[in-house]
Amino acid sequence: MQVKGQLRERANGSGSGPLTNSAATIRGYDNRHFLHPWEMMSSLGAANRTISTHAEGIYVYDETGRRLIDGPGGMWCTQIGYGRRDMAEAIADQVMKLAYHSPWNTAGEPSALLARKLAELSPGDLNHVSFTTGGSTAVDTAVRFIHFYNNVLGRPEKKRVISREKAYHGSTYLSATMTGKERLETRFDIEKRLVHFLPNVNPNLRPQTMSEADWCREKVADLENAILELGPNTVGGFIAEPIMASGGVIIPPEGYFKACWEVCRKYDVLFIADEVVTAFGRLGHWFASESVFGVVPDMITCAKGLTSGYLPLGACLISDRLLEEVRAKSSADLMFNNGYTYSGHPVCCAAALKNIEIFEQEGILEHVREISPYFLERILRLESNPIVGDARGMGLMGCVEGRLDGEADRLTLDREFGHHIDRECEALGLIVRPLVHMCVFSPPLVIRRPQIDEMFDILEHAIQRVSAEIGG
Ligand SMILES: Cc1ncc(COP(=O)(O)O)c(C=O)c1O
Secondary structure (H helix, E strand, C coil), X not given: CHHHHHHHXXXXXXXXXXXCCCHHHHHHXXXXXXXXXXXXXXXXXXXXXXXXXXXXXXXXXXXXXXEEEECCHXXXXXXXXXXXXXXXXXXXXXXXXXXXXXXXXXXXXXXXXXXXXXXXXXXXXXXXXXXECCHHHHHHHHHHHHHHHHHHCCCCCCCEEEEECCCCCCCCHHHHHCCCCHHHHHHCCCCHHHEEEECCCCHHHCCCCCCHHHHHHHHHXXXXXXXXXXXXXXXXXXXXCCCECCCCCECCCCCHHHHXXXXXXXXXXXXXXXXXXXXXXXXXXXXXXXXXXXXXCCEEEECHHHCCCCCCCEEEEECHHHHHHHHHCCCCCCCCCCCCCCCCCHHHHHHHHXXXXXXXXXXXXXXXXXXXXXXXXXXXXXXXXXXXXXXXXXXXXXXXXXXXXCCCCCCCCCCCHHHHHHHHHHHHCEECEEECCEEEECCCCCCCHHHXXXXXXXXXXXXXXXXXXXXX
């Protein structure tokens, strides 16, 4: 009871405001010691990041007490919004009941209930859940399973995974190997024998005279040709985000995902849907693969929205069919040597169960389906500004892209567009995520219509300011 009482006090505000240390101290320590994800070496030790102090609903507060709309939903993950006392209590209850048990040799209630729930919510026969610590380790697990599966089936050469330019699959060695971001390849060693990249599927890149349907056929043919060129006996899997998220909310042409899945079926290539961003409501469904794109993958990876960012947790869902095939070939000592100290962590699983319960009780998926057409309408309005080249979105994912000078390399042009917009938005009370010449946003799913207006009014204003500054 004492724990609950304390949490209640915090949720009401008394412990959530000012920092315990001065902002200068925290910033100093952060600059000096925290090597942040994707740290820019040129500003190492001097990044002077804004300090987030507390949050409520869709709003985050900084060290000066300013209230900012959380445009990117943390990092595509704060689905149910911040400051949920019921979530805090579910977490605290599990901490007091059982903070940890070894997943190697014991079962636990939260992980068993959550595995069953994910099996129920996911499509087809995806009834086995390998719990991980986040999205990268879920992708790692999926790729390792492809290797394991084909070794067991006696075809050790069938290992290569086909991925796509601009895809992001994570930051472990293996998931980074599957990632199609140009810069990664130049700065890290990638095991190229494990992966093959297909060209960008963004329909905006097609020649002006080409229809989207033809573009789709071409992109699907890219996959089939790659399988044939590499040899179907060497290609073990295809990994794809239904919508590329950090690649810039790239929405593939209509029918693309399903047609790729059919190609994979034809050549006995396993289809991994990386739903680390799209699962848990981002597109208005638990999982987007079947509900939005008509595909039942062989494996689905998920994380982020699974706990709405309250605690780290990921999962790789694997089909019964694959595990049965493996079991049929099993020798006495065969094991899938994959898993982590924190696989199925009871507290993280309790958070995920509470998160799913909140989704169900509050009709969050229905809310996203209802509100997303308006979200899209507001995104599309941004295109009227001359410095905007493209604005697009689906569900509660959106992207605004600076106008580019046609033929030249996109990475070298208008690099600053994202940063200009980000700076102006932050001054006006909105966090966006700058990505070179783009800004992406994916607000908490509980965002309401007036808050969508508030968000896009700021964005429009910021774009006008930047337009006045750099000319448009
Ligand atoms: C599609 C996708 N897959 C995998 C990952 C990696 O997830 P994590 O950062 O939780 O390891 C991300 C992270 O943004 C992602 O967007």
